Amino acid sequence: xxRIITSLLTLFLAGFLAAEGTGTTARFxxxxxxxxxxxxxxxxxxxxxxxxxxxxxLLGNVTTGDSAALSAGKGGFFSGVMGxxxxxxxxxxxNQLIDNFGSATINGNRISVVGPMTGPSGTTANVLSAxxxxxxxxxxxxxxxxx
Amino acid sequence: MKExxxxxSTVIAGSSIISIYETSxxxxxxxxxxxxxxxxxxEIALDxxxxxxxSFTEHVVYVWGxxxxxxxxxxxxxxxxxxxxxxxxxxxxHNLIVLVCELSVRLLDNDLKxxxxxxxxxxxxxxxxxxxxxxIAAESQKVRLAVASDGSKLLKxx
Numbered sequence: 001x002x003r004i005i006t007s008l009l010t011l012f013l014a015g016f017l018a019a020e021g022t023g024t025t026a027r028f029x030x031x032x033x034x035x036x037x038x039x040x041x042x043x044x045x046x047x048x049x050x051x052x053x054x055x056x057x058l059l060g061n062v063t064t065g066d067s068a069a070l071s072a073g074k075g076g077f078f079s080g081v082m083g084x085x086x087x088x089x090x091x092x093x094x095n096q097l098i099d100n101f102g103s104a105t106i107n108g109n110r111i112s113v114v115g116p117m118t119g120p121s122g123t124t125a126n127v128l129s130a131x132x133x134x135x136x137x138x139x140x141x142x143x144x145x146x147x
Numbered sequence: 148m149k150e151x152x153x154x155x156s157t158v159i160a161g162s163s164i165i166s167i168y169e170t171s172x173x174x175x176x177x178x179x180x181x182x183x184x185x186x187x188x189x190e191i192a193l194d195x196x197x198x199x200x201x202s203f204t205e206h207v208v209y210v211w212g213x214x215x216x217x218x219x220x221x222x223x224x225x226x227x228x229x230x231x232x233x234x235x236x237x238x239x240x241h242n243l244i245v246l247v248c249e250l251s252v253r254l255l256d257n258d259l260k261x262x263x264x265x266x267x268x269x270x271x272x273x274x275x276x277x278x279x280x281x282x283i284a285a286e287s288q289k290v291r292l293a294v295a296s297d298g299s300k301l302l303k304x305x
Binding site for chain 1: 213235269287
């Protein structure tokens with residue numbers, strides 16, 4: 001029964017997406033397993049319980065506290081190798097989720113996608129990004145790393 | 148890369164002296180040679196943007212960075228172990244290893260085979276041991292883990 005509902009939902013959404021036309025990112029994306037992503041619900045948290053947000057963490061800007069060493073390693077890649085900055089990294093991560101949601105791995109409320117990102121430096125690398133569906137329904141970024 | 152830009156470090160703990168120095172850099176990889184006292188332990192490669200981290204006992208050196216762990220011993224070829232999450236810390240217990248990754252803590256045996264895992268939806272930091280409890284700061288909470296007395300699993304404590 002669930003499979004039928006999922007199939008019907010997929011067909012409905014496929015029709016909806018087709019009817020929406022092209023040129024902009026569709027609001028709803030369906031994975032190979034029938035899971036639906038509402039792209040308007042994607043968020044990348046700013047500072048929570050810290051002076052630094054997720055983008056700071058990935059760019060290596062966390063210089064104090066328990067995350068500083070991990071952040072330095074992230075920054076070496078996302079800033080140093082890929083060339084991202086505060087304005088370019090967030091949209092790039094959102095697009096990476098959208099572009100690769102079709103083959104996402106979904107475990108409970110965790111979504112993981114693997115796919116290529118091409119940074120402002122011109123370097124292309126395969127990246128895993130992890131997201132979680134929160135109780136409020138948002139799809140919130142957790143972390144990312146080169147795979 | 149100029150010779151003066153190459154990474155080089157010596158770590159001394161108790162009577163153990165470990166030297167690690169960069170030998171080459173090519174593309175997105177750089178290689179390091181590792182010595183334990185006067186014994187050459189071999190050469191390893193890490194992603195170019197990572198600096199090597201070390202965990203060691205008297206006879207075994209683990210070099211780790213990113214998704215990779217290398218086990219180095221005198222008179223053995225370096226052994227490489229790949230993981231699917233970035234590594235925050237590698238703790239050597241008596242005959243077990245606790246590997247703290249970004250979104251999980253893994254209990255491994257001496258062959259680095261996984262025995263148990265604690266998973267998190269928050270980024271985990273390296274943590275610190277207080278007696279037998281590993282205390283790890285996550286974003287909204289502190290996670291406290293212990294290894295069961297039989298070494299078979301991780302126990303979450305409050």
